[in-house]
Amino acid sequence: xxxxxxxxxxxxxxxxxxxxxxxxxxxxxxxxxxxxxxxxxxxxxxxxxxxxxxxxxxxxxxxxxxxxxxxxxxxxxxxxxxxxxxxxxxxxxxxxxxxxxxxxxxxxxxxxxxxxxxxxxxxxxxxxxxxxxxxxxxxxxxxxxxxxxxxxxxxxxxxxxxxxxxxxxxxxxxxxxxxxxxxxxxxxxxxxxxxxxxxxxxxxxxxxxxxxxxxxxxxxxxxxxxxxxxxxxxxxxxxxxxxxxxxxxxxxxxxxxxxxxxxxxxxxxxxxxxxxxxxxxxxxxxxxxxxxxxxxxxxxxxxxxxxxxxxxxxxxxxxxxxxxxxxxxxxxxxxxxxxxxxxxxxxxxxxxxxxxxxxxxxxxxxxxxxxxxxxxxxxxxxxxxxxxxxxxxxxxxxxxxxxxxxxxxxxxxxxxxxxxxxxxxxxxxxxxxxxxxxxxxxxxxxxxxxxxxxxxxxxxxxxxxxxxxxxxxxxxxxxxxxxxxxxxxxxxxxxxxxxxxxxxxxxxxxxxxxxxxxxxxxxxxxxxxxxxxxxxxxxxxxxxxxxxxxxxxxxxxxxxxxxxxxxxxxxxxxxxxxxxxxxxxxxxxxxxxxxxxxxxxxxxxxxxxxxxxxxxxxxxxxxxxxxxxxxxxxxxxxxxxxxxxxxxxxxxxxxxxxxxxxxxxx
Amino acid sequence: xxxxxxxxxxxxxxxxxxxxxxxxxxxxxxxxxxxxxxxxxxxxxxxxxxxxxxxxxxxxxxxxxxxxxxxxxxxxxxxxxxxxxxxxxxxxxxxxxxxxxxxxxxxxxxxxxxxxxxxxxxxxxxxxxxxxxxxxxxxxxxxxxxxxxxxxxxxxxxxxxxxxxxxxxxxxxxxxxxxxxxxxxxxxxxxxxxxxxxx
Ligand code: HEM
Ligand SMILES: [Cu+2]
Numbered sequence: 001x002x003x004x005x006x007x008x009x010x011x012x013x014x015x016x017x018x019x020x021x022x023x024x025x026x027x028x029x030x031x032x033x034x035x036x037x038x039x040x041x042x043x044x045x046x047x048x049x050x051x052x053x054x055x056x057x058x059x060x061x062x063x064x065x066x067x068x069x070x071x072x073x074x075x076x077x078x079x080x081x082x083x084x085x086x087x088x089x090x091x092x093x094x095x096x097x098x099x100x101x102x103x104x105x106x107x108x109x110x111x112x113x114x115x116x117x118x119x120x121x122x123x124x125x126x127x128x129x130x131x132x133x134x135x136x137x138x139x140x141x142x143x144x145x146x147x148x149x150x151x152x153x154x155x156x157x158x159x160x161x162x163x164x165x166x167x168x169x170x171x172x173x174x175x176x177x178x179x180x181x182x183x184x185x186x187x188x189x190x191x192x193x194x195x196x197x198x199x200x201x202x203x204x205x206x207x208x209x210x211x212x213x214x215x216x217x218x219x220x221x222x223x224x225x226x227x228x229x230x231x232x233x234x235x236x237x238x239x240x241x242x243x244x245x246x247x248x249x250x251x252x253x254x255x256x257x258x259x260x261x262x263x264x265x266x267x268x269x270x271x272x273x274x275x276x277x278x279x280x281x282x283x284x285x286x287x288x289x290x291x292x293x294x295x296x297x298x299x300x301x302x303x304x305x306x307x308x309x310x311x312x313x314x315x316x317x318x319x320x321x322x323x324x325x326x327x328x329x330x331x332x333x334x335x336x337x338x339x340x341x342x343x344x345x346x347x348x349x350x351x352x353x354x355x356x357x358x359x360x361x362x363x364x365x366x367x368x369x370x371x372x373x374x375x376x377x378x379x380x381x382x383x384x385x386x387x388x389x390x391x392x393x394x395x396x397x398x399x400x401x402x403x404x405x406x407x408x409x410x411x412x413x414x415x416x417x418x419x420x421x422x423x424x425x426x427x428x429x430x431x432x433x434x435x436x437x438x439x440x441x442x443x444x445x446x447x448x449x450x451x452x453x454x455x456x457x458x459x460x461x462x463x464x465x466x467x468x469x470x471x472x473x474x475x476x477x478x479x480x481x482x483x484x485x486x487x488x489x490x491x492x493x494x495x496x497x498x499x500x501x502x503x504x505x506x507x508x509x510x511x512x513x514x515x516x517x518x519x520x521x522x523x524x525x526x527x528x529x530x531x532x533x534x535x536x537x538x539x540x541x542x543x544x545x546x547x548x549x550x551x552x553x554x555x556x557x558x559x560x561x562x563x564x565x566x567x568x569x570x571x572x573x574x575x576x577x578x579x580x581x582x583x584x585x586x587x588x589x590x591x592x593x594x595x596x597x598x599x600x601x602x603x604x605x606x607x608x609x610x611x612x613x614x615x616x617x618x619x620x621x622x623x624x625x626x627x628x629x630x631x632x633x634x635x636x637x638x639x640x641x642x643x644x645x646x647x648x649x650x651x652x653x654x655x656x657x658x659x660x661x662x663x664x665x666x
Numbered sequence: 667x668x669x670x671x672x673x674x675x676x677x678x679x680x681x682x683x684x685x686x687x688x689x690x691x692x693x694x695x696x697x698x699x700x701x702x703x704x705x706x707x708x709x710x711x712x713x714x715x716x717x718x719x720x721x722x723x724x725x726x727x728x729x730x731x732x733x734x735x736x737x738x739x740x741x742x743x744x745x746x747x748x749x750x751x752x753x754x755x756x757x758x759x760x761x762x763x764x765x766x767x768x769x770x771x772x773x774x775x776x777x778x779x780x781x782x783x784x785x786x787x788x789x790x791x792x793x794x795x796x797x798x799x800x801x802x803x804x805x806x807x808x809x810x811x812x813x814x815x816x817x818x819x820x821x822x823x824x825x826x827x828x829x830x831x832x833x834x835x836x837x838x839x840x841x842x843x844x845x846x847x848x849x850x851x852x853x854x855x856x857x858x859x860x861x862x863x864x865x
Binding site for chain 1: 669674677681683692695696699702703717792797836
């Protein structure tokens, strides 16, 4: 036993050129921003205004920055795999098998945990408190802790590129392969600790938003008057709170097997690996809906706004969401139909799975009927929504196919499945997040995104998606297994080349996202959102300035009606301001960052068996929590004069736009 | 400035009620963790792999003492809570100290049980069954340790800060946690120990 545990110089990635390249790129991606910030002397500003912030809007923005960085990272993995498979007919391609395995594992892990989860959490953070007319979330400090734990998890995955290796066991990490006997390195431990650290963050987020939505709504906003995005957030948060404990348990057990030599999932001495499959998917299937429900909420908001109509079948959308959330706990076995359950058990779970198509179908029709005879504006956000509706139906139908156990026996583990779940995750979830970004960006930053580039993003991603994944359905039907590093069947290659071309379109789409940001920032003066309501919106987030003041609303709006803000505008009751009174907000604190850093160090130390460091990190976590709970909470107070001066510019613009007519301004 | 003071009070009130709901939700997530550990234990019950059988492992009187300590500690926590309600700070601190001692005794007994088992070669590495047993019971024990730390902190806060609203609210939540652990223990007693003795 040494001071550094298993850590030695051998951990550096000198084993392959590609791995070294990855390490160098990762280091540069960290170093360049650090150098830039130091050169511009921006650290104090960053620390004061952002890192220590407990403001839900800033936390949301930081989540999305993390998500976009991870989208790039996850996509680099994806296109590397597509390039490998496009050329690896009867040859090794350019990636050795071990490295290819690391890449599909990190791609899956990163896309789910560190791209999709932060993206949706970020959007929820920015918008939900505004939509329910709240000043902040119920637990602002906990919110900051969640963010930094998520970032710590992402940090662990990124570290594995430079120090040591990542898991080769796929994003699901099935034992016994992921056990210590077959995966003796540090890779699986990185995977376990990244999941556990960020999983705690997600659980806290779930609890936070349940309480926020149940307890912090504007007066008059009963549950059935909440915007649909709030409803889907509530269901997602409940799913998080119920499902993530299972992930924690299963990851911890695998960790105990690996680190302490226990036998939960091993081949010998009474281990039972089926228990892993059960526990993992008891979390894993609800997770799919955790990712997708918020996107459904975004599509609903976008559809109503850009069709200028109230949502068709609001109640049915709410009930469909709730039913989907409930059913999502009853279908987990469909992920292992082929692993030895009896035919009748398989049949029950197959039927339960098909039943989910019913509420989902209800939603599709609701969106279509909302669009029907609406006054439609083809904003990029609506394009994404329409692209989603069309494409998602294909994914849904292939899902129902896979839910038939005998069919699954044919298709499981082929690229047909890969095509199916990407069909759900990209048009289903990611398009929703991108739509949300196009739609709500002005609320967060005060200027709109360039719509021409927005349309480019949409078309490139959509064409890219079809080209990259439709061939996978076909080549899956031809029998190509997933996770294949090289192959000897010439008939597969044309499909894989088309898939690679599709990935190139997606690459262009990814670049377009950043070009759009660049162009929009440059043209921000022309595209200022001075009224806070650029799309003639319906819900309360548009009834405040863009970006909103730290306290969101100078006086809390009423939520008596569904589409509360739209109703106010119709009855000319909007923008009637009263004298504000003082407002109390929690003060910023660096504790969240410190807890995140400690969590990351704990994970790193456990991965490398550096026990003293792990103990130190644990003590620091305990100390931080004790100190935090023993100290008087610090707050900042906004006096009426300050509020008035903060509100002045917005009210002036409203007056100039002729919106404040009949009420009298302050 | 009474306006501001009222506002601060209101802010605090709201925050504390939110925390109560949040804490109930946290307990729910913790309950799920235990539920899954229980399920795993049941699934692994016969996976002893030729090692020690459950029936040979446990000693009824030992478990009886553990249970007594923990149940009494819940009672003394309840008495501490009543004392706080009745504005008797010293009594409250006293009962918390008693709770702490009972909790420490429970932990001591549990550790002794574990050490004895390990000395009989019944280690968590011996079989899937024993892995599940140790993990379930030790997770409960870990929670008790965290609870003890919480009680120490609350004793400190009661002495230093007195009966302020945040302190009372924290004590209430700690109480929920402590009684929750009691309920989990009753689960462990019924699922892990009782079936073996009945047989
Ligand atoms: C942006 C375009 C994307 C491309 C080109 C792409 C490509 C790929 C490829 C080539 C694989 C390996 C397939 C195989 O095993 O043969 C894969 C696996 C996977 N992808 Fe993607 N992907 C993309 C986006 C996403 C997104 C957005 C998500 C999630 C939100 C995602 C989640 C996954 C998961 C979970 C796996 C399985 C990993 C494993 O086998 O363990 N992907 N993807
Ligand atoms: Cu599923």
